[in-house]
Amino acid sequence: MNGATRTIDKPDVERAIVDPATYMDRAAYDAIFTGLRRDDPIRWIEPEGFRPFWLVTRSADIVDIERRATIFLNGPRAVLKPLAFEERLARQQRGHSEIIKSMNNMDGEAHRANRAVTSRDFLRPNIERMAAQLEPVAADFVQRLVDKAPTCDFAADVTMWYPLRVILTLLGVAPEHDARILALTQRIFLDPGDGADPAAAQADKMAAVEGFFDFFRPIVADRRANPRDDIASKVANARIDGEPMDEFETLSYFLTLATAGHDTTAASIAGGLLALIRNPGEMEKLRGDPGLLETAADEMIRWNAPVKHFFRTAAEDFEIGGKAIRAGDSVMLAFASACRDEDLFEDPFAFRVDRTPNRHLALGSGPHACLGQHLAKLEIRLFFRHLLDRIDHIELVGEPRSNPSSFISGIVSLPIRYRVRR
Template sequence: MTTLTGHSASEHGKVLADPSAYADDERLHANLAWLRANEPVAWVDNPPYRPFWAITKHTDIMAIERDNTLFVSGPRPLLMPAGSDDALRAQQEAGIGLRTLVHMDDPHHRDIRKIGADWFRPKAMRDLKIRVDELAKRYVDLMRDNGPECDFVTEVAVNYPLYVILSLLGLPEADFPRMLKLTQELFGGDDAEHKRGAGGSEDILAVLMDFFTYFAALTASRRENPTGDLASAIANGTIDGQPLSDMDTVSYYVIVASAGHDTTKDAISGGLRALIDHPAELARLKADPGLLPTAIEEMIRWTTPVKEFMRTATADTEVRGVPIAAGESVYLAYASGNRDEEVFADPFRFDIGREPNKHVSFGYGVHYCLGAALARMEMTSLFGELLPRLESIELAGAPELSATTFVGGLKHLPIRYSLR
């Protein structure tokens, strides 16, 4: 088939614009493998999404991320239905639309990022580690006390990183359930179990307004009485001597509270499932705890919680000899880049000792994930606490993946286990 622009549309690429495909690993990766081998730069036209170029090779993803002047985040940083694209743009123009680090380009992106950067540097991570280790022990103890079965996602993987990130922000534990619900609704707009209402642009706007109401009050409180936490740093952050706008402030909270929690949840739960599905690797890791750092990287590669980001060309260019016109968008398929046969030896093998492991799960370049070190620390603490105490583990039902086109992973992981 052809599109109005004359590009040949890829049938295999249509899975990328189909939320249900991300809930079916076999279907998703079969199509991605075909694209890498046959059409690594593929034109995709699958309404209600606007057309885009699917970039499925690791090298091309890295090159586009590196060239953040030629390929920019605005005005289309994420894959959303056309109606949602239009609604977000209208909201931003009206000063009420979410505008996180994900949506920004330099120099504003660089200036905004600096405000929170110190809270994710090594010294801050060392200071936070006591709290992270304490929470890891709390949740493994709960597994022991509530066993021998649980839904690992809803009882452990969701709550543990949420408590970490909201502790970093300095929010009271009484507010954590509210933040969890809002986070699930924000990222669950394509999933029937988690979305608010019908999951349309009006429902997403309602979720964002709930976030805005909560964090506007937090900003006012932290400006009046700073408390030495990340929320205070954001509330009192300035650019060129001027305080952040209300929307930039709220957007900063939202990206930290939601993305910083949900992605780690997906890596933790998907990592445990990978160990269950590969018992020889689980035994290998239990026998040699020194492999934990490489095991964590492999879990992050294997799960790829952030499925994509979009970039828009600012000038006519080409990728692998394929012309891309100014104004056209490219879809960076991280899930594909992390299984690229030219970069990873036997990429469909889960290998806890894999080195090197040049995965793109945290992005690359100026948009490299601000919380990457925190995510690694959280995973290291939890698995470092769980694995030495784990005597047996198996599935107690069928795992379920969420439908998404952006951030996602397991929404249910029923397990049966024995812990000491």
């Protein structure tokens, strides 16, 4: 029987939605979410140990909710956390419900002003101008692959590091610090999981945030003393309503930029290569016409949809899809489910490097749509252009593995064997 058509009873669905392991297994995920899109696309979920929420699984409903940004707010609930974590955070976090102050948890004018600090830099034409600066970074990471031939763990050895180096290049951090920044950000964003001790896990996250802030403090001071034409200088010298951002806001901004785009882009590249290996016809198409890298990058992001959800909180009563959402209710937007929406995509379960149109929601939509989306797509294009130039045969030599998380999940281990073109 096709897993996607299996009927799943209520407690099973509720447990599975909050179980990080569900997100490691695309077939299990699709079995649940395909059923939800078909039978109950806006469903009230009351999982044990979590605050209840509406789960929204179809693309059109998510777009509708995201564009009503004065009704469906980004704050205070951002992502799924066990109730015990939420309660500790509410008690202890500097008056914030998240451990840093990030634009994805802001609304209205505060969000607009915060995003405006860098939004011009991230527009497509401005990002494309960075291609010359980023080209050598992509070439260098493909060279690492070449140096490791004939086998490597493509995710752990290459893709986990490449997008991090890209964003740290733009933030003015030298390569010798990459391992330290990666370790800190992994501690900050690691999914606490069911069995974790909330107090210990939270203390460790806070310590990692402080470590990150300590690292960026001198960079902020330097960019204030010697501003240059770069993103780090923009953030360090930003003024909101004529006032400089305070230290917590400034360092949180650095943390947001440094972390939002690396495991997501890494998962899209590793999962993109896996999709090409499993669909040799698509690999051949792309090799035959590198002009397809543009649509292929989008398809890799749709296919992997590493950001599984974000929440919104209703500011007022609102009816959608026949469901009465009450002021104060939270709503989980299942972006990864929308990326397989049968109403939107022809053959949603097929990976096609030339898919057009491709109005997927892996990068969200509306006023909070991914700020770094053009950077992510440029990174993917540059990387695969070099990879296809230098490597002419790639095969799997072990089981690919994804990380368990209901928030950001994707391929973290991809053992491959490959041949370097001579």
